[in-house]
Ligand code: OOG
């Protein structure tokens with residue numbers, strides 16, 4: 312079993328390195344469990360850490376209806392972030408460095424105190440040092456961006472990159488902030504932070520619980536991504552994509 316899981320982790324990591332999509336692993340291995348999928352994710356992130364990358368936090372996935380509907384998976388997933396995924400705010404991202412990249416607006420949390428296990432929203436917020444407008448770059452390693460829950464979990468929940476805006480105080484109401492997603496100055500989607508589980512802090516509560524279940528802790532300095540607030544936008548060269556979150560500011564990146 313371990314050799315099988317390691318082989319699948321290597322296959323997904325190679326797909327990432329070569330920017331070449333692979334078939335869904337659940338087609339060849341339909342009996343893989345969700346626990347197996349998270350084991351594959353852990354092995355593939357371990358490979359990245361062995362290449363010199365450093366852990367940087369956690370991303371929540373499929374925490375909004377818009378995202379669930381877009382990919383046809385109705386359960387939350389999570390993934391691991393590394394410093395190599397960080398993209399410069401206002402900077403450039405190369406379309407060709409990925410397979411079929413998409414950008415999505417998110418809310419980022421900066422952890423100030425260790426957090427793990429079952430916590431209340433108030434306890435989760437007390438562990439937060441700041442919040443920022445953010446975008447996640449996702450890039451499924453599967454053909455046609457098609458996957459089941461177990462596939463996407465094994466693929467580190469499609470993690471590819473993240474752009475973080477300026478950190479703001481977390482001591483404000485985050486429950487219903489307007490969100491605008493623009494491409495080259497044209498509004499392509501609008502939403503509210505309430506789209507994230509009714510309140511984005513619930514995504515952080517879930518992150519703490521899931522980290523705890525995996526025997527992990529969210530550490531001071533970690534970034535936690537809330538999950539996409541709107542459907543993700545497939546990017547093309549020449550586009551500047553900007554996400555604005557009410558009261559928090561904006562974050563943007565240009566595609567070459
Ligand atoms: C799966 C990852 C989901 C989010 O923010 O909901 C995700 C995907 O859509 O490829 O990152």
Ligand code: MG
Nearest residue numbers: 415447538539
């Ligand atoms: Mg995301």
